[in-house]
Amino acid sequence: MASQSNQPLPEGYQLKNYLIDKVLSSGGFSIVYLAHDEAGTPYAIKEYLPAALAVRSDGADVSINSDENLSVFRHGLKCFFEEGRSLAMISHPNIIRVENFFRANETVYMVMQYVRGRTLQFHVQRHRHEFSENFIRSIFTHLLNGLREVHANKLLHLDIKPANIYVTMEGRPVLLDFGAARQALTEDAPKLRPMYTAGYAATEQYHHHEQMGPWTDIYAVGATMYTCIGGSYPQPANERMEDDQMEPLRNLARATFSEDLYDIIDWCLQLDHMSRPQSAFELQKALMKDSTEWRADVAVNDSESSFGDRLKATLSKKLF
Amino acid sequence: MRFTVFQDSQIGGRRVNQDRLAYSYSKDSLLMVIADGMGGHARGEIAAEIAVNTLNNRFQAEARSAIRRPKEFLESSIHAAHRAIVAFADKNDMLECPRTTIVAAILQNGKAQWAHVGDSRLYFFRSGRLAVATQDHSRVQQMIDAGIITPDQAAVHPDRNKIYNCLGGVLPPNVTQSEEWTLQIGDSIWISTDGFWGPLHATPISDRLLHEDILALVPKLMEEAERKAGPESDNLSVVALTWERQEEDAADRADRGVGTIPMAGYTTTMNTTQQSASIKYEISDDDIEKAIAEIQNAIKKVSR
Numbered sequence: 001m002a003s004q005s006n007q008p009l010p011e012g013y014q015l016k017n018y019l020i021d022k023v024l025s026s027g028g029f030s031i032v033y034l035a036h037d038e039a040g041t042p043y044a045i046k047e048y049l050p051a052a053l054a055v056r057s058d059g060a061d062v063s064i065n066s067d068e069n070l071s072v073f074r075h076g077l078k079c080f081f082e083e084g085r086s087l088a089m090i091s092h093p094n095i096i097r098v099e100n101f102f103r104a105n106e107t108v109y110m111v112m113q114y115v116r117g118r119t120l121q122f123h124v125q126r127h128r129h130e131f132s133e134n135f136i137r138s139i140f141t142h143l144l145n146g147l148r149e150v151h152a153n154k155l156l157h158l159d160i161k162p163a164n165i166y167v168t169m170e171g172r173p174v175l176l177d178f179g180a181a182r183q184a185l186t187e188d189a190p191k192l193r194p195m196y197t198a199g200y201a202a203t204e205q206y207h208h209h210e211q212m213g214p215w216t217d218i219y220a221v222g223a224t225m226y227t228c229i230g231g232s233y234p235q236p237a238n239e240r241m242e243d244d245q246m247e248p249l250r251n252l253a254r255a256t257f258s259e260d261l262y263d264i265i266d267w268c269l270q271l272d273h274m275s276r277p278q279s280a281f282e283l284q285k286a287l288m289k290d291s292t293e294w295r296a297d298v299a300v301n302d303s304e305s306s307f308g309d310r311l312k313a314t315l316s317k318k319l320f
Numbered sequence: 321m322r323f324t325v326f327q328d329s330q331i332g333g334r335r336v337n338q339d340r341l342a343y344s345y346s347k348d349s350l351l352m353v354i355a356d357g358m359g360g361h362a363r364g365e366i367a368a369e370i371a372v373n374t375l376n377n378r379f380q381a382e383a384r385s386a387i388r389r390p391k392e393f394l395e396s397s398i399h400a401a402h403r404a405i406v407a408f409a410d411k412n413d414m415l416e417c418p419r420t421t422i423v424a425a426i427l428q429n430g431k432a433q434w435a436h437v438g439d440s441r442l443y444f445f446r447s448g449r450l451a452v453a454t455q456d457h458s459r460v461q462q463m464i465d466a467g468i469i470t471p472d473q474a475a476v477h478p479d480r481n482k483i484y485n486c487l488g489g490v491l492p493p494n495v496t497q498s499e500e501w502t503l504q505i506g507d508s509i510w511i512s513t514d515g516f517w518g519p520l521h522a523t524p525i526s527d528r529l530l531h532e533d534i535l536a537l538v539p540k541l542m543e544e545a546e547r548k549a550g551p552e553s554d555n556l557s558v559v560a561l562t563w564e565r566q567e568e569d570a571a572d573r574a575d576r577g578v579g580t581i582p583m584a585g586y587t588t589t590m591n592t593t594q595q596s597a598s599i600k601y602e603i604s605d606d607d608i609e610k611a612i613a614e615i616q617n618a619i620k621k622v623s624r
Contacts, residue, residue, distance in 0.1 A: 071413070074413045074603055075413045077413070077415070077603075078413040078414070078415055081415045081416070081611050081615070084615045085416070085611075085614070085615050085618065088615045088616075088618035088619045088622065089618050089622060090622065091622045091623065098615075098619060099619065100616075100619065101612055101615040101616060101619065102612065103608060103609075103612060108608070108612070154490060154491070
């Protein structure tokens with residue numbers, strides 16, 4: 001049963017008032033479709049469909065393939081609802097917007113705004129050498145606007161990483177995938193299940209869930225910046241707790257970045273949660289520091305600043 | 321301690337009774353508690369049951385003689401109940417956390433102390449009048465306080481069921497504590513859910529308490545409240561207690577529901593299983609519909 005794969009909904013399938021165009025991506029717990037409504041507005045529709053558990057062989061209805069899988073199915077379903085609930089609370093240009101949420105085919109669907117672009121992960125793999133300090137400071141400053149909104153709604157994202165950040169054609173970062181998000185910003189947060197991506201998860205996500213807070217997402221933002229400059233994620237926090245062998249970013253960078261930026265990233269990646277920036281705003285202020293304060297360190301390279309334009313050109317080619 | 325106590329809960333015109341209530345007493349201390357599980361969210365009755373069980377179990381663990389600090393006991397127990405509800409929802413993968421109100425009172429050493437969250441009420445009657453009542457954590461109470469509507473308008477206001485403070489919510493509950501009241505003979509303390517206090521006025525109750533005791537009066541009022549509310553009546557519940565003469569040799573009226581001062585152990589009367597661990601949760605179509613409705617609501621509320 002392990003490798004059983006699910007049939008996605010076919011092109012042209014009418015799902016409520018949305019017409020399915022194609023599959024955009026397919027993960028362990030869901031399939032994301034591109035679809036459009038009567039007005040022709042495109043949407044990304046996420047279908048809850050845990051590959052190993054629920055089966056759709058023919059027809060549209062989903063059934064669960066064994067009783068013992070029911071509890072896993074239910075847990076996944078709960079996370080799917082948590083994501084819907086989290087996103088529904090927020091309307092912000094740097095956060096993916098959920099437009100609708102409904103039940104059909106014996107499962108549930110989340111309709112999201114369709115964003116044209118690529119993940120930051122994609123750009124790290126293809127264009128890392130083109131990332132300038134300006135680009136990094138700008139993209140993360142904007143991303144932190146969205147993160148401030150998340151935290152203001154008493155939510156933690158808990159899975160920030162390059163694969164969960166979209167960069168639109170205009171260069172606007174959009175935070176995706178709130179499947180791990182929790183309404184956890186309360187004084188007595190519930191015990192959360194382990195849920196983390198190695199390299200991006202902070203120490204407290206492994207053991208001390210009661211210590212999680214905005215600083216937990218800040219660690220992940222720091223690790224994401226580290227990846228943008230270094231090309232690979234930092235040594236996972238649980239290993240660093242045993243024996244901290246995290247490669248200094250200065251040794252990995254191909255271009256020149258300011259000492260100030262390295263220091264900011266180091267600050268985010270402190271193992272002690274109290275030693276990091278305590279809020280998205282605090283980190284944002286550090287990133288927005290007047291460039292005269294750090295530019296002296298960097299031999300400014302004019303060609304670097306054109307990455308935004310290059311990005312736009314690349315994306316246009318890929319998508320249209 | 322000598323007192324008369326009476327409790328009752330009716331389902332009204334609803335499919336499920338989401339009210340839970342209990343009183344429990346030792347030689348020196350008494351707890352009375354009511355929780356009203358919130359209907360707009362999934363499985364309010366689970367939240368109400370966990371809340372009442374939590375307070376009751378903690379009372380029995382701590383009331384060896386008298387509770388040392390009643391105010392702190394109520395505060396910490398209500399927060400413990402909130403955490404137990406959130407933990408239950410998490411453990412059982414509930415699509416949303418069930419919610420409940422609570423009101424609880426501790427009577428001991430001739431004094432009463434109470435606390436509440438939401439719109440379940442405590443009335444304190446003395447000498448034929450309502451001496452003090454809890455202030456609901458509700459939208460309509462806020463509007464009354466702001467002078468926007470009158471209490472009579474609140475009774476029929478479309479938002480009269482909306483509360484901003486509960487157990488099981490995103491934010492921990494904000495517990496309102498009473499003053500400490502010294503009890504006098506004949507004082508009567510009532511805790512009730514909105515299904516009971518909603519259709520009734522407090523003033524006529526205090527008048528009637530001058531002539532009737534609670535054992536006769538409460539059943540009549542339960543009937544009146546349900547009749548007034550009609551076929552759509554909410555669940556209605558009340559625990560009423562009257563403080564009696566404290567002489568040890570006073571005639572025992574145990575057969576009429578009078579507290580009998582057990583020399584050891586506890587006497588508990590409740591409409592729950594007492595075992596939160598035994599509460600079963602299976603996801604239902606209704607739960608999914610309610611969770612979807614909540615998300616739809618949030619989308620509409622914050623849409624651009």
